[in-house]
Amino acid sequence: MATGLAATMLAGCNSGDDKASAGKGDDGLGGGKPVPAATVAITPTTGSGKVSPGDPVVVKATGGTLSAVSLTNAAGKQVSGTLSKDKKTWTSSEKLGYDKKYSVAASATNPDGKKAAAKSSFSTVKPGNFTLPYLQNGNGKTYGVGEPIMVHFDEKIPDKAAAEKALKVTTSPAIEGSWSWINDQDVHWRPKTEAGKYWPAGTKVTLHADVYGVNMGKGLWGQEDRKTSFTIGDQIIAKASNSSLHMKVYKNGSMIRDMPFSGGKGGYIQDKYGNNVSLWTPSGTMVVMDTERKVHMTSSSWGIAKDNPQAYDLWVDYGTRLTGDGIYLHAAPWNEGLHGVQNDSHGCFNLSNADAEWAYSHLRPGDIVIMSGTPDKVTLTRGYGDWNVDWDQWVKGSALN
Template sequence: MRDASSEVRSLRSNELRSRLLVSLLGVTLALTACSSTDPGEPSAEQEADKPRLELVPKDAAKDVSPIEPVEVRASRGTIDEVSLTNPAGKEVSGSLSKDKASWASDEPLGYDRQYTLEASIRGKDGKTVTEKSSFTTVSPAGTVYPSFLPPPKITTVGVGQPIAVIFDSPPPDQAAAERALKVTATPETEGSWYWWDDRTVHWRPKDYWKPGTKVTVDAKVYGVHLGDGMYGDTDRTLNLTIGPAKIATIDDKTHRMVVTVNGKKVKTFPVSMGRAGSTTGKDGKKISFITPSGTYVAQEKYKVKRMNSDSYGLPSDASLGYDEKIPLAVRVSNSGIFVHAAPWSVADQGRRNVSHGCVNLSPEAGRWFYDNFSYGDIVTIHNTATKLAPTDGFGDWNIPWEKWQEGSALR
């Protein structure tokens, strides 16, 4: 017969062994679970090697700039195919890098349009991963269109020609508009912009252009925010060549015009300019006939130009009024001052001033001036009783350089 206490001790020992076995089994199962791999899921190492694509802009992006490049960037693989399409399904062109790790569009997008970007990448294992996104470009509150003076049809100008950019509506942010404008000259030429008014900005060199200079004016305004939701309408470019330095200098004391070409005197002509005195226009405004002193720039020319004193407030049927067709007229100011042939005042030319403000030449001298002077050529007038307003036509040269620089919106 067994001892009861011995039996109890035996039972306890068996129980302890059983618990120990269960505990060891649990540890083994836990270790097994931690070290096992589900064949349906990639390992961390496999995930790290997976090819990836980054699309810029991201899916559902809004107000995207139409001039910022759309990009596809690949990692751990090479780009296989890229498609960027506009709403009509037309593809936007782009370029793939040599290593096929990146792609970028190389043409601007349209305003207020939705684009779809789809790209595929091929991994080291030969498998392909595809990503897709759609985004919408900015919708302007309005657009601003730039025009040039001289107009693009004029390709050669004189040494005094300023460059004017005229916007069809005022850009609210003039600094942004000015930053979008660039003048490139060969040889390099110092110059600056000057805001004439809220729509017009001029660029001129510090000194007259050097003959033979090649000039390119770029108005890269498309896609540029010009303030208050307004954006540039389109990019424009103007190309110019600077011709010979033609300068006509008129002295009211001698009533003579002296013409130089590239610094050499080539002609001397007698002239008659605006008579002394003034009259009162139909609106009660005083009208002076004196030709202002200053530096003028030739702007346009006419074989025959109809001139009517009604245009500046003097009735054509008044005693000093007129309505005439004038031959061989070269405009030098917006206020109506021309250099032109005047056969009716030949006897006065070189002696006295009898015109309404224009510079009168004989028919022969007028023909020579018309044939030889054009856009950008200089006419300077000295020793008359009034001064040319800098804002009259291309009166830019009548503003001192230091003052001119202050007219930039970037100062």
């Protein structure tokens, strides 16, 4: 790029053509005014250290136009850049490396054909550590209307505002939304909606995690940019009631399935650490996390001793996961006579084989399941509990507010 710039600019300079410069500067008879010399400014300036590799190198000409620019690394490899239409500004278009040395040489020519030159040598920052963003929404996939945009960093983020600024969400149609930090490593984005409303069906979503060259505090820098795009599918919302013990599933507002279930039997038991473990099915808005053809369920996974009367260890069919602590829709043929009649599970929605298989086949990650009528509640960190936080509180979780 730099070589092409020099060749193009020098061909039109007419630096040795006296006629081209006559009348523009001093005409030798004292009747003209000298044309000011061109100047060249380079950012970063020479001697700069700890430069962010995400910041562009910028070369500007004043009183003339750029005739040559060369940005090279320590091995002499050229770094590409672009020249503005007025030929006064050159900006690097290729990101630099961490802990590297670079040299810039540039020249400009004024209207009289007189040249000015400038140089700069600088070095980029050497990070103490790196962090990589893991984008939880798969590229090209279709999700339900409750799917939050999710980013997990593999290190705790000291400067959450810097990290958040590097995460850019675009939607079609355009939708207002906000990030909110779940903890020091996880941040979610969801649209601003009225209560009971979610993503509009058909929305196209793109996330750019442009973290490379971003200082996230205490020597931690972004390791690599990431990108993902996905689509929001039809609106599917399942509404379950602890009083009726029926779950009614709606697609774009029309009911498509009515499934009797047996929910959590209620009450609490103590785990081996002395903590109370709920046996209720939680009330609130849950988001389908994933589906599993067979799920190994054990009470020991949540601290219940094997000799406890509530202990269990079994495989179940057609699991649709709703929370991180193990609330599922799943087949439970052993108590099918209680479905729609009595609660008898440890918290899951027990369904018939037919209904569980239907849910496994028809519900996708991001679809909504709403339970009502129990004292236990879905919290922000219990699965994707984002929709249980009102908007004003959600926005307070942004590091930019």
